[in-house]
Amino acid sequence: MGRAYIRGFVLALRRWPVVLVLFVASLLAGLSFTAAAWSWLSLALGSSLATRTLLTDLNVQIFIDLFMHHRESLGMLVLAGSMLAVAFVVLGVWLNAAAIASVGEEISASNCLLRGIQLYPTYLGLWALSNGCMLASTVAVFLSARWLTRWTAESAAEMTSYWIVAGGAVVGALLWLFFATVHDHARIRSWGAGVGAVRAFAWALAYVARRQRRTLPLAVLLLGTSGALWAVYQGLSHYLATNSAFGVTLSLLSGEALLLARMFLRVWWFGAETDLQQGREGAASWVPVAIDRPAA
Amino acid sequence: MRSVVTSLMAAAGVVLGLGKGTRALEAAAPHVANYRIEATYDATAHTVTGHEVLTWRNTTSDAAPDLYFHLYLNAFANNRSSFVREAGESWADWLELHPHGWGYIVVKSLHIGGTELSDRIRFVHPDDDNIDDRTVFRLPLDTPLPPGGVLDVEIDFVAQLPKLVARSGYAGPFAFVAQWFPKIGVYDDGHWNCHQYHLNTEFFADFGSYDVTLTLPRESVVGATGVLQESREDGTTKTLHFTADGVHDFAWAADPRFQVIEQTVDGTLFRLLLQPNHRAQAARFLRAAQSAQERYQQWIGRYLYPQLTIVDPGPGGAAAGGMEYPTLITVGTTWWMPRGLRLPEFLTVHEFGHQYWYGMVANNEFEEAWLDEGVNSYVEGRIMDSVHGPGSYVDLFGLRMDSLALQRLEYLQAPQYDPIVRRAWHFLDRSSYGAISYGKTALVFDTLQAYLGKDVLQRALAAYFQRWRFRHPRGADLLASMNESTGQDLSWYFNQVISGTGVLDYAVTRVNAEELHGNGGYPFTGGEVGAEVIPQKPVERQYHNEVVVERLGSVVVPVDVHITFDDGSTTGEHWDGRDRWKRFEYTGPQRVEWAVVDSPPLDVNWLNNSRMRAAGTRGIVRVAGRWGFWFQNLMYFLTGL
Numbered sequence: 001m002g003r004a005y006i007r008g009f010v011l012a013l014r015r016w017p018v019v020l021v022l023f024v025a026s027l028l029a030g031l032s033f034t035a036a037a038w039s040w041l042s043l044a045l046g047s048s049l050a051t052r053t054l055l056t057d058l059n060v061q062i063f064i065d066l067f068m069h070h071r072e073s074l075g076m077l078v079l080a081g082s083m084l085a086v087a088f089v090v091l092g093v094w095l096n097a098a099a100i101a102s103v104g105e106e107i108s109a110s111n112c113l114l115r116g117i118q119l120y121p122t123y124l125g126l127w128a129l130s131n132g133c134m135l136a137s138t139v140a141v142f143l144s145a146r147w148l149t150r151w152t153a154e155s156a157a158e159m160t161s162y163w164i165v166a167g168g169a170v171v172g173a174l175l176w177l178f179f180a181t182v183h184d185h186a187r188i189r190s191w192g193a194g195v196g197a198v199r200a201f202a203w204a205l206a207y208v209a210r211r212q213r214r215t216l217p218l219a220v221l222l223l224g225t226s227g228a229l230w231a232v233y234q235g236l237s238h239y240l241a242t243n244s245a246f247g248v249t250l251s252l253l254s255g256e257a258l259l260l261a262r263m264f265l266r267v268w269w270f271g272a273e274t275d276l277q278q279g280r281e282g283a284a285s286w287v288p289v290a291i292d293r294p295a296a
Numbered sequence: 297m298r299s300v301v302t303s304l305m306a307a308a309g310v311v312l313g314l315g316k317g318t319r320a321l322e323a324a325a326p327h328v329a330n331y332r333i334e335a336t337y338d339a340t341a342h343t344v345t346g347h348e349v350l351t352w353r354n355t356t357s358d359a360a361p362d363l364y365f366h367l368y369l370n371a372f373a374n375n376r377s378s379f380v381r382e383a384g385e386s387w388a389d390w391l392e393l394h395p396h397g398w399g400y401i402v403v404k405s406l407h408i409g410g411t412e413l414s415d416r417i418r419f420v421h422p423d424d425d426n427i428d429d430r431t432v433f434r435l436p437l438d439t440p441l442p443p444g445g446v447l448d449v450e451i452d453f454v455a456q457l458p459k460l461v462a463r464s465g466y467a468g469p470f471a472f473v474a475q476w477f478p479k480i481g482v483y484d485d486g487h488w489n490c491h492q493y494h495l496n497t498e499f500f501a502d503f504g505s506y507d508v509t510l511t512l513p514r515e516s517v518v519g520a521t522g523v524l525q526e527s528r529e530d531g532t533t534k535t536l537h538f539t540a541d542g543v544h545d546f547a548w549a550a551d552p553r554f555q556v557i558e559q560t561v562d563g564t565l566f567r568l569l570l571q572p573n574h575r576a577q578a579a580r581f582l583r584a585a586q587s588a589q590e591r592y593q594q595w596i597g598r599y600l601y602p603q604l605t606i607v608d609p610g611p612g613g614a615a616a617g618g619m620e621y622p623t624l625i626t627v628g629t630t631w632w633m634p635r636g637l638r639l640p641e642f643l644t645v646h647e648f649g650h651q652y653w654y655g656m657v658a659n660n661e662f663e664e665a666w667l668d669e670g671v672n673s674y675v676e677g678r679i680m681d682s683v684h685g686p687g688s689y690v691d692l693f694g695l696r697m698d699s700l701a702l703q704r705l706e707y708l709q710a711p712q713y714d715p716i717v718r719r720a721w722h723f724l725d726r727s728s729y730g731a732i733s734y735g736k737t738a739l740v741f742d743t744l745q746a747y748l749g750k751d752v753l754q755r756a757l758a759a760y761f762q763r764w765r766f767r768h769p770r771g772a773d774l775l776a777s778m779n780e781s782t783g784q785d786l787s788w789y790f791n792q793v794i795s796g797t798g799v800l801d802y803a804v805t806r807v808n809a810e811e812l813h814g815n816g817g818y819p820f821t822g823g824e825v826g827a828e829v830i831p832q833k834p835v836e837r838q839y840h841n842e843v844v845v846e847r848l849g850s851v852v853v854p855v856d857v858h859i860t861f862d863d864g865s866t867t868g869e870h871w872d873g874r875d876r877w878k879r880f881e882y883t884g885p886q887r888v889e890w891a892v893v894d895s896p897p898l899d900v901n902w903l904n905n906s907r908m909r910a911a912g913t914r915g916i917v918r919v920a921g922r923w924g925f926w927f928q929n930l931m932y933f934l935t936g937l
Contacts, residue, residue, distance in 0.1 A: 029931045034924030041916045047807070049890055049906035054915025058694070060701050065903040068708040081927065085934065092935030131937060153393060156468040156553070158573050158611040162631055180937055248918045255925040262932050 001218045004279065008103075008222075008272025012264050015271075017109035018102040022263040025095055027256065029088045033081055040077040044070040056243040096270075097123045100191050103271040122190050125197030130183035137175040141168050181219045182208045184273050192277070207277075218276055222269045229265065233258040321600045325542030325766045328353050328502035329480050336511040337473070337550065342466045344455040348477050351504075352447050359440035360483050363449070364420075364490035365433050368475030371493040372458040372465075373400035376428035378421070379462070382495035382721065390461055399458025399465060403478055406435065407450040423492045423721060431493040432481075451478050460615045462495075470610025474547035474621060475499070482660075482768070491662040494721035496729045498654075498661035501544040503766055511535045512550055519569045519605040520548035521624045542600070542766060543622035544658055549607045561586045562593070565603040573631045574608055577640055581606055581627060584644035587683045595754050596652055596675070597761045604651065606644065618643050620650030636692035638684060646676045656765040664771050665729070666716045666794075670737020671757070671774075677703060677738060700742065700897055706735030711900055716740070716794045717771055736898075740793050743800075743853070743896035747789075748782055756781035789853065793898065798850030802873065802895040803904035804857075806844035809887035811837060841888040846877040849900065856894040861886040 012019065045051050050062045067074065098116030101107065107115070145168035152160045186204035189195065195203070208215045236254055241247040335346035354360050371379035380387050390397070406414040419430045441447055455476045458465040464474045481490025482502050491497060506522060514534045522540025529535075540546060554569040557578045566585050570578055585606060589599055605624040609616040617628030625647035629640045649672040653659075659667035677699025680688040687696030697705075710728040716737055723729040745753045760769075760777040769777075775790050792798065816831030845857055857869040863886045871878045882888065890908040899905060 052912030
C-alpha cells in the first residue's frame with residue numbers, strides 16, 4: 001500500500017499535463033457558475049450600494065433580502081447550476097477515463113483524451129452502476145435509520161437518536177467509500193483488461209471485498225491526504241483578510257491552488273490504485289507501455 | 297432528599313431576603329381566582345387524578361349568571377377538536393408516530409354549596425361551529441353571582457396526559473403537566489372570555505393564589521410554578537406542597553433524570569432542572585437568566601416573584617420546550633450545542649421576558665398575542681444584542697445574525713396577510729401568526745425606537761409595565777400608555793402598522809448626474825430674437841444631480857436621505873414620506889455617487905434603500921467568485937464518485 005501511495009505520487013508528477021487538463025476543466029466549471037452567479041447578483045442587487053459594500057462586509061441582511069425578494073430568479077440560478085453540474089459530471093466521466101489512461105500508459109495528454117473517448121461508453125456504464133449502488137445504499141441507510149429512530153422513539157436515553165444518526169452517517173460514508181473504490185478499480189480493470197462495465201464492476205466488487213485490507217486502507221490514506229490539503233487551505237485562508245480587493249484576489253487564487261492540488265491528487269489516486277491492482281495482477285498485463293499508442 | 301432540603305433552604309432564604317418584591321406582589325396582585333388542588337400523578341398510566349377547590353370572586357360590576365371553564369386537554373381527545381382540525385396534516389404526522397397518544401380531561405363531579413351540578417355541564421364552542429370541540433364548558437348557576445360575590449366550586453377530575461404535543465404531555469419518564477385542571481375563564485364586562493383551545497392560541501386567566509399538593513412516584517424530581525413549601529415521602533410516593541401568589545396559571549414538570557442546579561441572584565432563586573446530557577450547558581442557561589433579569593430590572597421593572605424554575609424537557613419532549621408559565625419556563629437544547637449557536641440563551645431570555653409580558657402584564661393571548669409575544673421579542677432582541685454584541689443569535693462559521701436579522705427573517709415569511717391585531721386563530725396560518733405576532737411587532741418597536749430614541753421607548757415600556765402589571769391590558773391600553781409616556785400622539789404610526797396589513801418600503805429609484813453646458817439657441821432680448829448662441833462648456837465642469845426617493849409601500853413614516861458626492865462630500869435631507877416620491881436636486885462641480893434612504897427596520901426591502909449612480913462590481917466579484925469556487929469543489933466531489 002505504501003509503495004502504491006508513493007508510486008501514485010510519482011506518476012501524478014510525471015503526468016502533470018493531464019493534471020493541468022483536469023484543472024482547466026474545473027476552472028471552466030467554476031467560471032461558468034461564477035458567470036451565472038454574477039448575472040443573477042447583478043440583476044438582483046441592481047445599483048444598490050451592496051454591489052460595493054459586499055467586498056468588505058458580507059452583511060447577512062443583504063442575503064436575507066436577496067433570498068426573500070428574488071427567490072424566483074434564485075431558483076433559475078439553482079436550475080442553471082444543476083444543469084451545469086450534470087454537464088460537468090458527464091464531462092468528468094471522460095476526463096477520469098483520460099486520467100486513468102494517463103497513469104497506465106506512456107502516452108501524450110492528447111492521446112489520453114482520445115483514449116478517454118474510446119473508454120467513454122464503458123465508463124458511463126460503470127458510473128451508472130457505481131452511483132446506482134451508492135444511491136441504493138444511501139436510501140437503505142436512511143430508511144434503516146428512520147425505522148430505528150421510530151422504533152426507539154420511546155427510549156428514555158437522549159443519546160439513542162444521536163447514535164442512530166451518527167451510526168447511519170458513518171455506515172453511509174463507509175459504503176460510499178467502498179463503492180467509490182470499487183468504481184475506481186472497475187475502471188482500471190476495464191481499461192487494462194478491456195472488459196465491459198458489468199464484468200469489470202463484478203470483478204472490482206470481489207477484488208475490493210476480498211483485498212480490502214489493501215484497497216480500502218489506501219483509499220482512506222488518500223482521503224486523509226485530501227483532508228490534509230483542505231486543512232492546509234483552511235489554515236492559510238485564516239490569514240487572508242478578504243475585505244479588500246487584494247485580499248479577495250488572493251483568496252480566490254489560493255482557492256484555485258487548492259483545486260489544482262486536488263486535481264493532482266485525483267491523478268495520484270488513480271496512479272496509486274493502478275499500481276495496487278498491478279501488484280496483484282502481476283507484470284503481464286500491467287507494465288505501462290512505452291509506446292505512444294494512437295487511439296483506435 | 298438532598299435536593300429537597302436545598303430547595304427548602306434556598307426558598308426560605310429567598311423569602312427572607314426578598315421582602316421588597318414579595319410585599320409588592322401581595323399588594324399589587326388581585327385575588328380573583330384562587331385554587332387549592334390536590335392531585336396524584338400515576339407515572340405508568342400518565343394520568344392525574346385531582347380534587348380542586350376554586351374560590352372565584354366576581355370583581356366586575358355585572359352579576360354572573362353562569363360560569364365558564366376551560367378543559368384544555370380535550371383538544372387532544374380526538375381528531376374532531378378544533379385544535380386538531382386546525383392542525384391538519386401536521387397532526388397526521390403526530391398520529392402516525394403516536395397512534396395511541398391521545399389525552400383528555402373529564403370532570404367526575406362538580407359541587408357548589410354541597411350540591412352536585414356536573415349534570416348541568418354543557419359544552420360550548422364560542423369561537424366556531426364545531427360541536428365536537430370539548431375544550432370549554434358552561435355551568436348555569438341557580439342564582440346569578442352578584443358583583444363582589446364569592447363562590448366556592450369543588451371539582452373532581454381526571455386528566456389523561458397525551459403523548460407530548462403542543463406544550464403538554466409525557467415523553468418517557470418526562471412529564472410536562474400544563475393546562476391540566478378545569479380552569480375558569482375571565483368574566484369581563486358582563487361576558488365570559490373563555491375561548492376554545494386552538495392551534496395558534498395560548499392562554500388567558502385571572503390572577504389568584506395557587507395552593508397545590510402533588511403526590512408522585514418517589515424518584516420524581518419536580519419543578520413547578522411557585523415555591524415548594526413542604527416535601528414528605530411515604531413508601532413509593534412523595535408529596536410536594538407548592539404555593540404561588542399573584543399568578544394566573546400553575547404548571548409542573550416531573551422527571552427522575554433531572555439534575556437540579558440552583559443559584560440565587562439579586563434575591564431571586566433560579567432553579568434549573570436540566571437533563572443529564574446537558575449538564576455542561578448549565579452555566580449558559582443560568583448566565584442568560586441572570587442577564588435577562590438584570591436588564592429587565594434595569595430597563596422595565598422589578599421581577600417580583602421569589603423564584604424562577606427553568607425546565608429542560610427530556611428526550612422526545614421538545615414540544616414542551618420554549619414555553620412560559622408563571623414563575624416557570626421551559627427551554628431546550630441538544631446534547632451538543634456550539635457556543636456560537638445561542639439557542640439556550642435566546643430561549644431563556646425570551647421565556648424570562650414572558651414573566652413580564654404575559655406573567656405580570658397579563659394580556660389576552662387568545663385575542664392579542666402581539667402584546668406579549670411581540671413586545672417580548674423586541675426586548676429579548678435588545679437584551680441578546682447588548683449581551684452578545686454582533687452575531688448575538690448566531691455566530692458560526694462566519695455567519696452572524698443579530699436580533700434584526702432574525703426578526704426580519706421571520707417577518708418576511710408572510711408580511712402582508714394579517715394585521716397585528718387579530719385573534720390568534722383567525723390568522724391565515726401558523727407562518728403568518730409567527731411572522732406578524734413575533735417578527736413584525738418586534739420590528740414595529742425597533743422602528744419606534746429609531747424614531748423616539750432608545751431611552752424614551754424604554755421609559756415608555758417601563759411606565760406601561762408599572763401601570764398594567766397584575767392587570768389585563770388591551771392593545772389600546774398599551775398605545776394610550778405610550779402616548780402619555782412619550783408626550784406624543786403616536787396614533788398616526790400605530791394605526792398604520794398595528795391595524796393595517798400594508799408594508800413599509802422606501803426606495804432610492806434614481807441617482808443621476810448630468811453635465812451642464814452653457815446657454816445655447818436663440819436668446820430673446822425684449823421682443824427681439826437674438827443671434828443663435830452655440831453652447832460652450834464652462835471652464836469648470838458643472839453637473840445637475842438628481843436623486844429620487846419613492847414610497848413603494850402604503851405605510852408612511854418620515855425618513856432621512858443621505859447623499860454622497862464624488863468629492864467625498866455628503867448632504868442629508870429629511871422627507872416626511874407622505875407623497876409617493878420626492879426629488880432632490882443639486883447643481884455643482886461634484887457628481888452624486890450614491891444615495892441612501894435611512895429607512896427604519898420595518899422596511900421590507902433594504903436592498904432598494906440605496907442606489908449608486910453606477911453599480912459597483914467588486915462586491916459581486918467577491919460573492920460570485922466564492923460561489924464559483926464552491927461549485928468547483930462540488931464538481932470535484934461529484935466527479936470523484
